[in-house]
Amino acid sequence: MSPMSTDDPLHSPERDEAIRAVEGEFVQMISRFRRMIARRAEMLSPGLLPGAYKVFSTIAQSGPLTASVLVDQLMLDKSQLSRTVADLEKRGLVERTPDPNDRRAQLLSATDEGKARYDEIRESSDSLSMRTTLDEWDISEIRRLATLLHALNDE
Amino acid sequence: MNTQTPAAAAPTGAVPVGVSARAEALAALEGSFERLMQQWRRSYLDAAECVSPGMLPATYKVLTMISREGAATVSTLAEHLSADKGFVSRTVSELEELALVTRVPDPHDGRVRLISLTELGCRRLHVARSPYQHRLAEELDSWPVATIDRLTTLLDALTTGETPHP
Numbered sequence: 001m002s003p004m005s006t007d008d009p010l011h012s013p014e015r016d017e018a019i020r021a022v023e024g025e026f027v028q029m030i031s032r033f034r035r036m037i038a039r040r041a042e043m044l045s046p047g048l049l050p051g052a053y054k055v056f057s058t059i060a061q062s063g064p065l066t067a068s069v070l071v072d073q074l075m076l077d078k079s080q081l082s083r084t085v086a087d088l089e090k091r092g093l094v095e096r097t098p099d100p101n102d103r104r105a106q107l108l109s110a111t112d113e114g115k116a117r118y119d120e121i122r123e124s125s126d127s128l129s130m131r132t133t134l135d136e137w138d139i140s141e142i143r144r145l146a147t148l149l150h151a152l153n154d155e
Numbered sequence: 156m157n158t159q160t161p162a163a164a165a166p167t168g169a170v171p172v173g174v175s176a177r178a179e180a181l182a183a184l185e186g187s188f189e190r191l192m193q194q195w196r197r198s199y200l201d202a203a204e205c206v207s208p209g210m211l212p213a214t215y216k217v218l219t220m221i222s223r224e225g226a227a228t229v230s231t232l233a234e235h236l237s238a239d240k241g242f243v244s245r246t247v248s249e250l251e252e253l254a255l256v257t258r259v260p261d262p263h264d265g266r267v268r269l270i271s272l273t274e275l276g277c278r279r280l281h282v283a284r285s286p287y288q289h290r291l292a293e294e295l296d297s298w299p300v301a302t303i304d305r306l307t308t309l310l311d312a313l314t315t316g317e318t319p320h321p
Contacts (some may be wrong), residue, residue, distance in 0.1 A: 018303040019292050025310035026291075032314055038237060050237045051213075075200070075212050080242055129316065134181060136318040142180040145309040148302070149187035152294055153194060 043121050045091045052084045056093055056110070060118045064109035066099060093117070198287050205283040207253055215283075217246045218272075221256055222280055226269040228261075255279060 034050070041053035048056075058074060059065065071081050085108060088094040093114035099105040110118065134142060196212075203215035220236055221227065227235075233243040247270055250256040255276035261267035272280065295303055312319040 012300075015300050015303075018300045018307070019295050021307040022295065022303060022310070023291055025307055025314065028314055029310065049239060051239075077211060077213075080213070083239070083241075130313070131181070133313060133316045133318075134184070137312075139177055139180050141309065141319050142177075142184055144305070145313070146180065146184040146187045148306045148309070149184070149191055151298075152291075152306075153187065153190045 040121050043124070044117055045093060048087075048091070052087055055081065055084050056088055056114065057118070059088075059094055059108050060110040060115060064097065064107035066102075066105050066107060068105075070108070088114075198290075202283040202287065206255070206279045213242075214246050214249060217243060218250060218255060218276065218280060221247075221250075221270055222272055222277070226259070226271040228267060228269060232270070250276070 037050045037053055041048040041050050044053060044056065055070065055074065055076075058070060062073075067078070067081060067085065070076070071078055074081070076084075085094060085096075089096070092111055094108055095111050096106040096108055099107050199212050199215065203210040203212050206215060206218065217232065217236065217238075220232055224231065224235070229240060229244050229247060232238075232247075233240040236243065247256060247258075251258065254273055256270050257273050258268040258270055261269050309319055311317075
């Protein structure tokens with residue numbers, strides 16, 4: 001079957017249906033991703049909100065960094081970030097140290113405990129599921145999906 | 156507008172499979188997902204900026220949740236957003252100052268106040284969303300239905316953990 005030879009009229013019910021199906025897949029993927037973040041937040045520390053998990057993972061991945069860099073990177077408001085950092089600090093996941101380059105600033109980094117838990121989460125089956133799924137796929141199907149998504153991205 | 160027809164670039168026939176070829180294919184797929192996510196994030200930023208210059212994405216998210224709920228309490232919004240109640244409450248005040256939302260007494264319980272969009276809020280949100288509403292349909296306009304169906308099958312296989320059959 002060659003998709004190129006398919007000649008269907010634009011805006012046919014069949015086409016609308018096909019587009020709705022792609023939309024449905026994306027919606028499902030986004031909600032799956034959201035649930036994954038919520039689960040990881042809970043794994044990291046019970047009761048931790050998904051937003052706080054994002055702040056923590058940014059600190060763990062790119063820390064040590066200052067609060068103002070985090071504010072810019074995550075596009076949060078300053079007071080919201082400082083409450084989140086205080087929460088992460090109380091949970092023993094993040095610590096502050098003086099910035100050697102700027103006495104008034106402080107650097108945020110993950111504690112050893114925080115790092116260990118973060119590694120544990122990243123190695124859990126939850127995070128590996130996409131790779132594990134793709135292990136079973138024929139390489140031509142992996143390439144095909146990459147090509148289709150790439151075409152979708154092009155503006 | 157997308158002028159590239161995906162089928163033209165798709166591999167045909169048997170492909171020699173090596174470890175590095177597979178690793179390359181996986182990296183390409185991950186790259187495609189990453190770009191897609193970046194694009195979504197950008198649309199989110201643009202939409203927030205369109206509603207009110209300087210609006211943060213998190214504030215925009217609260218606004219869209221209010222729109223989705225119709226009328227809701229701060230606690231309900233916080234719960235559905237998995238966000239801190241204090242943050243939602245401050246954001247609602249901010250949106251109220253911008254005249255985008257309003258608090259009205261709950262008809263079933265006068266002590267409770269429900270938050271909903273004002274006419275201005277509805278209008279601004281509609282304008283902010285419109286460039287993205289039909290975006291996917293426009294992108295897919297030049298694709299044959301069979302190719303769109305294939306994309307659905309592959310995405311579905313990925314989210315359900317199945318192996319697609321050619």
